[in-house]
Amino acid sequence: EKGGYPHFMLKEIYEQPQAIRDTFRGRMREHKGIIKMAGVDDHIDKFLNAKRLVILACGTSWHAGLVAEYIIEELVRVPVEVEYASEFRYRNPVIEKDDVVIAISQSGETADTMAAMKLAKEHGAFVFGVCNVVGSSISREAHAGAYTHAGPEIGVASTKAFTTQITVLTLLGLKIAKAKGKISTSDFHMHLEELRLIPEKVEEALKNNEHVRKIAEVYKDASNCLYLGRGFNFPVALEGALKLKEISYIHAEGYPAAEMKHGPIALIDEQMPVVVIATRRGHYDKIVSNIQEIKSRKGKIIAIVTKGDVTVKELADHVIEVPEVMDSMSPLLTTIPLQLLSYHIAVMLGKNVDQPRNLAKSVTVE
Ligand code: M6R
Numbered sequence: 001e002k003g004g005y006p007h008f009m010l011k012e013i014y015e016q017p018q019a020i021r022d023t024f025r026g027r028m029r030e031h032k033g034i035i036k037m038a039g040v041d042d043h044i045d046k047f048l049n050a051k052r053l054v055i056l057a058c059g060t061s062w063h064a065g066l067v068a069e070y071i072i073e074e075l076v077r078v079p080v081e082v083e084y085a086s087e088f089r090y091r092n093p094v095i096e097k098d099d100v101v102i103a104i105s106q107s108g109e110t111a112d113t114m115a116a117m118k119l120a121k122e123h124g125a126f127v128f129g130v131c132n133v134v135g136s137s138i139s140r141e142a143h144a145g146a147y148t149h150a151g152p153e154i155g156v157a158s159t160k161a162f163t164t165q166i167t168v169l170t171l172l173g174l175k176i177a178k179a180k181g182k183i184s185t186s187d188f189h190m191h192l193e194e195l196r197l198i199p200e201k202v203e204e205a206l207k208n209n210e211h212v213r214k215i216a217e218v219y220k221d222a223s224n225c226l227y228l229g230r231g232f233n234f235p236v237a238l239e240g241a242l243k244l245k246e247i248s249y250i251h252a253e254g255y256p257a258a259e260m261k262h263g264p265i266a267l268i269d270e271q272m273p274v275v276v277i278a279t280r281r282g283h284y285d286k287i288v289s290n291i292q293e294i295k296s297r298k299g300k301i302i303a304i305v306t307k308g309d310v311t312v313k314e315l316a317d318h319v320i321e322v323p324e325v326m327d328s329m330s331p332l333l334t335t336i337p338l339q340l341l342s343y344h345i346a347v348m349l350g351k352n353v354d355q356p357r358n359l360a361k362s363v364t365v366e
Pocket of ligand 1: 058059106109110113242362363
């Protein structure tokens with residue numbers, strides 16, 4: 001059932017090229033210049049009239065929501081708010097009739113997400129679900145939705161659900177942008193073309209597995225780890241840290257790189273590994289100076305860089321390359337080495353990778 005892999009998590013990490021392809025296949029109609037998503041087409045007015053989008057989710061799905069905030073705001077130019085479902089549901093949230101709410105949940109059974117979306121519905125919002133499990137409670141409760149086609153995700157640590165959620169939300173952003181006339185035809189095509197190439201680029205990123213395993217060997221005994229990223233890759237830093245925490249039980253925190261000097265920099269010494277996402281298109285110069293700040297405090301730097309990078313390579317203790325890609329789609333690639341890093345560390349520490357202590361695959365109670 002694990003298809004020859006020692007753990008479901010590794011199998012699911014390796015399934016990502018196919019899972020992403022399955023998620024966009026049938027939806028991207030490049031020759032016609034359209035993206036087909038029935039749940040959006042049937043309610044296009046809701047999306048066109050929305051003054052803002054509110055995303056509700058928990059955990060990794062919340063991180064995918066944050067990536068979507070950056071993508072959709074950039075493409076559609078409407079404000080997007082990303083809320084922890086558990087907070088939203090208990091604070092008498094401001095929801096207007098014209099708001100479009102997007103509930104993201106792999107399992108479609110998360111209690112807080114379910115309760116938050118019901119509340120949004122009561123306030124008159126249109127609720128769109130992004131779920132992986134077909135027929136799940138959240139997918140049934142939503143007014144409309146789009147499934148991720150990741151296939152069953154068994155490992156408690158979410159991997160392919162995350163990258164397929166980003167894929168669906170990218171399609172959604174592009175589709176609304178097109179419908180609103182916010183994107184030129186050539187830009188729209190350029191985005192579709194980039195997305196079409198993602199599965200093979202993920203494939204290429206996976207080829208670094210052995211290299212990542214060797215880096216894991218060096219840092220497996222660390223008691224803390226920092227993850228830094230900016231822009232589209234800030235949520236990837238949060239996700240990288242969550243992955244390490246939940247399966248290896250090493251304390252890890254993710255931050256937007258520039259926040260470091262507002263506190264976390266005090267933690268940095270020669271014992272502290274710092275994973276920095278430093279791909280070429282995303283605020284590269286700023287990230288380089290963040291790396292210099294870490295280096296001058298003797299932190300150990302593991303950098304995720306664009307293939308062929310020179311500058312960061314000279315500064316970092318280790319680099320892991322990912323293929324060149326447009327900035328907004330880089331999370332689909334930069335996430336891969338972070339998943340592998342936490343996987344290998346957890347295996348080396350003898351932890352139960354697929355079923356970490358104290359965690360359930362779907363959190364159906366508060
Ligand atoms: O099924 P959901 O996407 O609603 O689950 C949300 C979180 O419980 C989930 O992402 C959790 O954080 C994962 N264990 C993360 O790997």
